[in-house]
Amino acid sequence: MNSLFIAVPGAVTALGTAAAYGAAHPRSQLFGRTVCRSNSSRKLALTFDDGPNPSMTPKFLDLLDRHNAKATFFLIGRYVRECPELVKETVARGHLVGNHTETHPNLFRLSRREIRIELRLCHDAISNALGSPPKWFRPPFGFRNPWVIPCARELGYRTVMWTLLPGDWKERPLEWLIPRLQPIAARSQRNLGSASKPAAAGTGDVLCLHDGTHRQMNGDCSRTLAALEHWLPRWRDLGLEFVTIGEAVNTPAT
Secondary structure (H helix, E strand, O other): OOHHHHHHHHHHHHHHHHHHHHHHOOOOOOOOOOEOOEEEOOEEEEEEEEEOOOOOHHHHHHHHHHOOOOOEEEEOHHHHHHOHHHHHHHHHOOOEEEEOOOOOOOHHHOOHHHHHHHHHHHHHHHHHHHOOOOOEEOOHHHOOOOOHHHHHHHOOOEEEOOOEOOOOOOOOOHHHHHHHOHHHHHHHHHHHOOOOOOOOEEEEOEEEEEOOOOOOOOOOOHHHHHHHHHHHHHHHHOOOEEEOHHHHHHOOOO
16 A cells, blocks of 8 residues: 555644644643743632623622632623623722633634634723723633634733633532642642742643633522632642732742
8 A cells, every 4th residue: 555545644633633732722832822820839820711790700709809819800792891890890809801702602613804803892892891901811612723822912912721620610519519629739739848949930720710601691600609618718728829810920930
């Protein structure tokens, strides 16, 4: 058999595997540079997707206040237009907001033009609510194609992924969700033995949770809230600091 007929299917398979990795893996840099870790193992970047959610976001803000925690909220543009005051409150309470597109589509399937429209509409909604544009972007589902990150850069965004996506949007009981957040505690416990040493740069976690649902406003995220009630004090006891993505990336690893 001609070796070409053997090599071509293998090459196609390899290209398909690489494309799938680039499109979906949270730490892939194939389609452009992303932020997927905080700068220090002692800084946990809390992030929330699919808000603003009038029935849940205020509860998350109160919880974060009680634990002196800051976070980044990636917002859906069509929701921002319905409750701009909640967006203002989120920022006034010390948190960051970012672009999560207008309608939460799978960007991997969209053209460059369609991606630009999705990002621009959300960009304008947040800018109109706050009087200034956001600086951070997260693609829905984490899916990217070769045009997503370049389109985000056109608007001045840095693209944010994650180290842990525990699946809090799934219809599972709290008893299922709480153990899914254990990896953060496990990594922190490993770092306790080196507490006297400088924290290693680029080794901290970025946690992706949800304070809303992309299918409809006022979705129930009470299990996520309860899971954080459980973990925030425990993570704090392990020496973690809860920060925005801006602080996670831009402050020294000390």
